[in-house]
Amino acid sequence: MTTFAEHSSSLTARGDERTLGAIPPVEYGLIRAHVFASLVTVVISALFGLLVATKFTLPEFLGGHSWLTWGRLRYNHTQGIFFGWLGNAFLASFYYAVPRLANRPVFSRKIGWFLFVIWNFAVVLPGWVLVLAGFSQPLEWAEFPLVVDAFVVLAFILMVFEFVVPFLKARLSDLYVSAWYLIGGIIFTMLAYPVGNFVPELVPGARGAAFSGLWIHDAVGLFVTPFALSIAYYVIPATTGRPIYSHFLSMVGFWVLFFTYPLNGTHHYVYSAIPMAAQKGAIVASAYLGMDVILVVTNLLLSLRGSSGTASKDVPLRFVWFGVISYLVVSLQGSIQAFMPINRVIHFTDWVIGHSHLAMIGFGSFVALGGIAHMWQHIPGTRYNERMMNWSFWLLATGLTLMITDLTIAGLVEAQVWESSAPWIDSVRAVASYWLVRTFSGLPILAGFLLFWISLVTGPRLSETTTSAASRPTAENNAAYENVPEFSPEVQPSGWLSYAHVVAFGAGVGFFALSFLVLAILPGKELADQIKRVAPAAMLPLTASEQRGRVIYGREGCAYCHTQQIRSLAADVRRFGAPTEAWETKYDYPQLWGTRRIGPDLSREFNLHPRDWQLTHLYNPRFVVRDSVMPPYPWLFSGSANQPTQEALDLLAYLQSLGRARRLSGFDQQTPAMSATTDTSVDMAMAGDPSGRATPPTVPIAMTGGISDSAPVLHPSSNPYDLQEEISHGATVFAANCASCHGTTGRSDGKASASLLPKPANLTAARFSDERLSSVLWNGITGSAMPPWRQLPTEDLRALVAYIQSLYVAGAQPTTQAAANPEVGKALFTAACASCHGGAGAGNGPVAGTLTPAPTNFHLKQPTEERAWEVLENGVPGTAMPPWKSQLGEFERRALVAYVRSLYGTPQEGPKQ
């Protein structure tokens, strides 16, 4: 770009050692302290991550104690990487770079040590402990509780004094791009952090989510990216001994990054209730950012031109090079992910988790590692062990590549299942093997970090006055340094140019403020107006118990696997119900929309599962869903699912309140014009999909249960050979989906049986017609834990019918051998049973409509004599069926048994049950 000749003709010479003065002191003690803290915390954070990953495969591993549950470890994993690892690594780099770039020492050593203590002993350590103890904030990248956030803000204020003031003392026209990134990162993170952490506590639901989205992106864009790029822009020329390709391009890249990064935030909520103008703005800004990253990376790679030999030999430079390539890939990936056709497919999947790891490890961590290694070679008395450093690089690179590839594919697999009508648990099963690989990929990453640490402490011991060969500038580099003029080529800026940096910085702050205005404040105002316009007049706030449950929901990290935002997409609506609207979230402080789905969305949980199912599921999810990877929460119970503590009941109350406002308000029965989501721009995805509806159901048909006349009757094959095949297949489907409740042999002795009321049916104790089984499988049984299974393929449902019918143990003997009189039985039935079961025993008596579960239709279900006798003696707990032992004698009961059994297969009248 610009040549030395150009400089020489127009420069005012200034800046050899006499002009620049003495070398300013460098706080090497603080560098060592922060490097040590960063390596301790990265190993702990990686261990948290490894545990989190392991729990996907072994969900009950260390699951008995609240401090080691998935959600809390997950919070600490990301916050540890953010504050503990990257925060300390960046701080170390500041102490190294600021004296060099500003030609001034940092502001104060005392403030430096105070900052070190604040950062590690008022932020990282107490943050971890508080999260494990259950005090946290369920917001992405903002999980540490508010009391810790206050210290983070204090730390950033101290950073301004420590690292920004030296640059203000220096002449601004000397500022190298690394300094700009350093200053920009500190100032803008200091401004963005409170907005992302405190505002969602004050602004509810969708409006708060707009602010959260900004911080989610700013955490990467204003903290990780600037500081990592600051290191990259330093290490590359410092290692090669040649200036970067173009400082002009680096400054264009810097400002466009700071202008556009904050505008990206809402791309985390595409297809949500946030106004479409903000969503589109974020998408456009994302594309713009992608172009900027190409510019930045091109400039950095051109700065390495002709240095391939150095890059292959110098491990710190290799770390940085890997980080720069990762930066390009992850940024382009991010831009593409924001585009609606891509976003609708991959959002909430493991693809995004892979993307996050590529950003935080591939880019941020690799550059930070390169920076630390580079510093270590230049700090007096410290050198790394080159062999181990090499191993560290390759372990990290291999582990990360495996992890990203694995998670990316897993995301595509999840997306494919979610787009289909398959049950949700199928997506969990489909990626189980990928989660296992991901866990193993974490091992080399953890080993890589450990080896990096070891390499720093096992480097060659240097005498105080010598330098190792590894750290000595190579001949090539020395030659390159010698090409730099003896004076510092610098222009004395004149006129307005001398204020250019100030103007640029003012513009940066202005754009930053503008991002909040455009993506949070204005959309928030629009949402507030919309809420006033469309929200039902009577919207119940949460009760005290539900409020407490909400806190537990946040504390345990439920929002990190279950979203509470149904997007305006046909696939979402089919599976979960009507898209979430802003007014539904007006009491959500802070919002719990979530950014990831491992379990299903819970926005419409109201009336979806009965109380006993919910409690059993919370106590141990695998009791009711065999292949669930949800963590168990035994500390919410006193020893069994039947003994919930108040905390479990509070959480249950909260779960059962989700979607209640919408259901009870009759919102969906109002005119479509009342619905905010009928805005065609918001609903554009559904508009193009034939299955999309202008006023979609509040709760999806596939999950509600209830009787449907349209349930198909599935007849097993009449061919014995085919029937055997169906039974065999049915056994497999049964084991995967039904055995948790009904037991492996269908005798109602599954793990969940003890805590479900009514108990799951003993499938060996009754003969079921094709029609009855088809109806139950299609609709579930309202008032019981039996869900509808119509998402299963028809061949699976038919196979289940065949298998369940094969379980019937014919010939079970009644407890009495006395002969029964059918006429007596009929008379007794009419007198005692017909009000519920109907005169003809079709389950359609006058009061049947008020009972859940519905009374048995004996034309479609024939209990064994033993079972019928047991029911008459003891009733059916959890249903309206009472025991008749005290009212009816043995003879009468026997007559009733014979009568109800005789009805099976006979023609019935009235509505089918």
Next chain:
Amino acid sequence: MINLIMIAISAIVLALLLLWLLWPEFRVWIEAPKYFMLRQVHRFNHADQRSRPDANPGNPE
């Protein structure tokens, strides 16, 4: 609104490009820091190689 912002950013970038193309003094001025940075790296490296670890204790306070 967002369109205006993106147009504004594009205009700023375009203006900077024009400045760079048409004004040599700007070109020299904007590139200067990369040489200053390199000199500083060189100075500090030599100082570090000359110094004992304890001879550079940091900011005396």
